[in-house]
Amino acid sequence: MEKAIEVNGLSYSYQGGDKKALDGVSFSVDRGSYTCIIGHNGSGKSTLAKVLIGLLGGFKGEVKLLGEPLNRRTIVSLRRRVGIVFQNPDNQFVGSTVGDDIAFGLENLAMPQSEMAKTVHEFALATGMEKELEVEPSSLSGGQKQRVALAGVLAMSPDIMILDEATSMLDPKGKGEIDSLIHKIKKSKPELTILSITHDLEEASHADQVIVLNEGKVLLSGEPSAVFEYEEELREAHLEVPFLYRFIRALKQEGIEVPPSLNSLESLEEYLCR
Numbered sequence: 001m002e003k004a005i006e007v008n009g010l011s012y013s014y015q016g017g018d019k020k021a022l023d024g025v026s027f028s029v030d031r032g033s034y035t036c037i038i039g040h041n042g043s044g045k046s047t048l049a050k051v052l053i054g055l056l057g058g059f060k061g062e063v064k065l066l067g068e069p070l071n072r073r074t075i076v077s078l079r080r081r082v083g084i085v086f087q088n089p090d091n092q093f094v095g096s097t098v099g100d101d102i103a104f105g106l107e108n109l110a111m112p113q114s115e116m117a118k119t120v121h122e123f124a125l126a127t128g129m130e131k132e133l134e135v136e137p138s139s140l141s142g143g144q145k146q147r148v149a150l151a152g153v154l155a156m157s158p159d160i161m162i163l164d165e166a167t168s169m170l171d172p173k174g175k176g177e178i179d180s181l182i183h184k185i186k187k188s189k190p191e192l193t194i195l196s197i198t199h200d201l202e203e204a205s206h207a208d209q210v211i212v213l214n215e216g217k218v219l220l221s222g223e224p225s226a227v228f229e230y231e232e233e234l235r236e237a238h239l240e241v242p243f244l245y246r247f248i249r250a251l252k253q254e255g256i257e258v259p260p261s262l263n264s265l266e267s268l269e270e271y272l273c274r
């Protein structure tokens with residue numbers, strides 16, 4: 001399988017930081033996969049995201065994106081291929097209207113005006129923001145702001161999209177809408193690699209891969225069914241096992257074996273009813 005991200009022995013210390021924010025982190029992410037990174041506050045998730053988008057230089061170890069090592073020579077071309085949506089909807093606006101904002105990255109690519117207008121419209125439509133193109137971003141709800149941020153990232157046609165707790169500041173309705181939008185985007189663009197940093201363990205239980213960070217180190221990684229077997233280790237890292245996997249474990253204790261491919265309550269229910 002072709003790799004979108006390969007990280008080997010990655011360490012990073014902030015200036016004046018007393019301990020390493022990342023400490024010998026290694027993992028890889030398949031192209032076109034959906035990977036979740038989970039971990040307690042301060043475990044190094046955002047630092048990792050910032051290294052991957054080329055925002056933090058001076059790291060130790062090796063980072064390869066789309067087969068190319070991330071370094072001073074490759075950073076400009078790689079940056080265009082990796083998009084990020086941050087946690088705080090208010091911190092990612094650069095344009096005075098929604099349309100300007102979606103266009104911002106494209107302007108930097110020197111895209112012709114007519115093509116740009118078309119692209120902006122296409123992604124406003126894809127994210128359900130086509131009626132707000134002339135609106136000032138500050139008047140939008142948190143969920144709408146994150147839609148605009150997603151539209152701006154997607155318009156750049158990235159190979160990798162990183163979501164750093166992109167829904168954690170939204171209310172449940174806003175969160176649900178963004179989650180299903182991301183789901184829809186992934187379906188329509190299967191080659192897009194998504195790396196989602198999340199506190200939502202239910203989301204992580206549907207990922208292709210889960211990586212657990214703890215104090216700057218990878219504690220566990222693998223398919224959700226394998227990672228969530230480590231209840232004790234997760235608890236020590238201040239994380240709990242999602243309901244689905246606690247349920248599967250309880251079934252096992254009753255002697256009912258469940259195939260590891262079942263990764264949703266719906267598929268589990270269907271299986272048990274058979």
Ligand SMILES: Nc1ncnc2c1ncn2[C@@H]1O[C@H](COP(=O)(O)OP(=O)(O)O)[C@@H](O)[C@H]1O
Pocket residue numbers: 014015017020021039040041042043044045046047048
């Ligand atoms: N700008 C910074 N300067 C110094 N230390 C930082 C900075 N940003 C984060 N840290 C420290 O690095 C560690 C990892 O932080 P972070 O990557 O933000 O964790 P997470 O996103 O998992 O909550 C924490 O100990 C945090 O205090």
Ligand SMILES: [Mg+2]
Pocket residue numbers: 045046047
């Ligand atoms: Mg963070």
